[in-house]
Amino acid sequence: MAQSDVLLTKEPAQQAVPVCELPCKVYDVERNTGAYTSSGLATAGFRSAKYLMDEWFQNSYARYHQAFADRDQSERQRHESKQLATETEALARRTQEDxxxxxxxxxxxxxxxxxxxxxxxxxxxxxxxxxxxxxxxxxxxxxxxxxxxxxxxxxxxxxxxxxxxxxxxxxxxxxxxxxxxxxxxxxxxxxxxxxxxxxxxxxxxxxxxxxxxxxxxxxxxxxxxxxxxxYHNQSTDVQFYPHSVVLEESASxxxxxxxxxxxxxxxxxxxxxxxxxxxxxxxxxxxxxxxxxxxxxxxxxxxxxxxCQELEDALHKLKHHLLKALREITDQEHNIAALKQAIKDKEAPLKVAQTRLYQRSHRPNVELCRDTAQFRLVCEVKELNKSLEALKEKLLEAEQSLRNLEDTRMTLEKDIAVKSNSLFIDRQNCMVHRTRYPSVLQLAGYQ
The missing domain is CATH 1.10.287 (Helix Hairpins)
Structure with missing residues (x-):
């Protein structure tokens, strides 16, 4: 068969597995001649539906090749799928474990x-x-x-x-x-x-x-x-949450x-x-x-x-002086009685001596000293006991001394009352009240 009689065309393979196409048969209508013509002049100008033997074999080989390629591709896909499934299973297991x-x-x-x-x-x-x-x-x-x-x-x-x-x-x-x-x-x-x-x-x-x-x-x-x-793969309370993979903007x-x-x-x-x-x-x-x-x-x-001790001492001394004052008042009263009796005989000299002694008895505190003048006056009193003027003066002095003693007695009694009141306030009121003073534990807040 000449080259001009039959033209076999194939498209180049676009995929990894080649695709076989049936060959197209072209006849030379004008000549319709050749060793492989199927008919003579009676069929001139018509196409025939039959293929040549080479085309039949080529078509069979193409079918075999296509089947082999499909099987190979399927086996490769099965292998890759099995490998991918194994890898994804291992990856999923590792990811889940991690x-x-x-x-x-x-x-x-x-x-x-x-x-x-x-x-x-x-x-x-x-x-x-x-x-x-x-x-x-x-x-x-x-x-x-x-x-x-x-x-x-x-x-x-x-x-x-x-x-x-x-x-x-x-x-x-x-x-x-x-x-x-x-x-x-x-x-x-x-x-x-x-x-x-x-x-x-x-x-x-x-x-x-x-x-x-x-x-x-x-x-x-x-x-x-x-x-x-x-949670594990066999858990029954797991389900799909497609939107849970989105991270919230407020997440820390x-x-x-x-x-x-x-x-x-x-x-x-x-x-x-x-x-x-x-x-x-x-x-x-x-x-x-x-x-x-x-x-x-x-x-x-x-x-x-x-x-209180000072007040007690003062009170004791005041009482002591009061007792002495009372005794002195008694003695002075006796002395006045004796002087009045002596006035009848020696009034004037006695008045003079008593007046001097009276005046000198007013010396304050330590100045009330038994000096020589005092001794001299005492001697003079003794000398003028026989004098009426001295006796009258001494009587006045004795009476004044008695009045002073009375005043002193009243002052001492008043002072004793004041000291007793002060001692009562300090001891009976204040110090007794102070016995209620809180203890250290109470002041520290423990009770």
Whole structure:
């Protein structure tokens, strides 16, 4: 068959597996000649539906090749699919194991932070309770200072009832004024410290609530992550959530997540340490104030004892002088009676001698000395006993001395009454009242 008779055309292969197409047969209509013509002149100008043997074999070979290529491609796809399924299964298993491991690590981190927050919450609660106990001590100590202040002011008011000349600003009054001022200062200090304790308690509770909210969130997140860590491929409560892979814009990062809890713990610990320092300060304040109050109370009591001792000594001396004055009055009355009897005989000389002695008896204090002049006058009295003028003068002196003694007696009795009143006020009113003074434990707020 000539080249011009039959033209076999094939398209080039576009895929990895070649595609076989049936050959097209073209006849030369004009000539219709050749060794392989199927008909003669009777069929000139018509196409034939039959193929040549070469074309049949070529077509069969093409079918064989196509079948082989399809099988090969199918086997290769099956192998690749099996390999891909194995690889994806291993990848999914590794990814799931890694996710589970990371969930476990995150659970450990969450548990650590949760434990730290729980410990800090417990420490803050315990510290707040201790601070409230110290605040209660402060309030008790403040209440306990009311009685000492009442005692001090009552003592000052009672001592205002002293009479002259005992109404003096003595050491007792000075110590009582110091005590009242000390109590007022301590009350102001305790009030300021109570306000600090209240403010610190509020801060402790505020940071405790912050830690509790953080702890609560971590507990909820821990439970969620723990539930997630228990999920597996055979779990029955899993389903598709296509939109869950989208990260929320408000989500935190591990750094900000850890920093949030760390900042909460740092602030809570800082406030807890401040509360510890405040409790130590409160304890020092209560210990110092109670000791100061008791020391001042002892100083006041000591001043009262000394003052009462002074009053007792003065009262004893006054009574002693009163007794002597009474005896002197009795003696003087006898002397006057004797002088009156002697006046009848020696009135004038006796008056002169008594007048001189009378005038010299007015010398104050230590000046009342038995000097030579005194001895001389005494001698003169003895010499002028026989003189009427001396006797009358001596009688006047004796009478004046008797009046002075009466005045002195009245003054001594009045002074004794004043001293007795002062001693009664200091000992029976003030010191008895001071026996109700609170103890150191009460002043320290323990009772």
């Amino acid at each position: 996710s589970t491991r990371r969930l476990g690590e995150w659970l450990q981190d969450t548990h650590c932070w949760k434990s730290e927050l729980q410990r800090e919450i417990q420490d803050l609660e315990a510290e707040t309770n201790l601070l409230l106990a110290e605040k209660l001590r402060l309030e008790r100590a403040l209440d306990a200072t009311a009685l000492p202040y009442s005692i001090a002011t009552d003592n000052l008011q009672c001592r205002e009832r002293r009479q002259h000349p005992d109404l003096v600003r003595d050491c007792v009054e000075i110590e009582l004024l110091k005590e009242a001022e000390l109590i007022r200062n301590i009350q102001e200090l305790l009030k300021r410290t109570i306000k600090q304790a209240v403010n610190q308690t509020r801060l402790n509770r505020q940071h405790k609530e912050t830690c509790e909210m953080d702890w609560s969130d971590k507990v909820e997140a821990y439970n969620i992550d723990e539930t997630c860590s228990r 990062t591990p750094e900000t997540w850890a920093m949030f809890s760390r900042d909460n713990l740092c602030r809570a610990e800082r406030e807890r340490l401040a509360s510890v320092n405040l409790r130590q300060l409160i304890d020092c304040i209560l210990r110092d104030t109670s000791q100061d109050l008791r020391m001042q109370c002892d100083a006041v009591n000591l001043a009262f004892n000394q003052r």
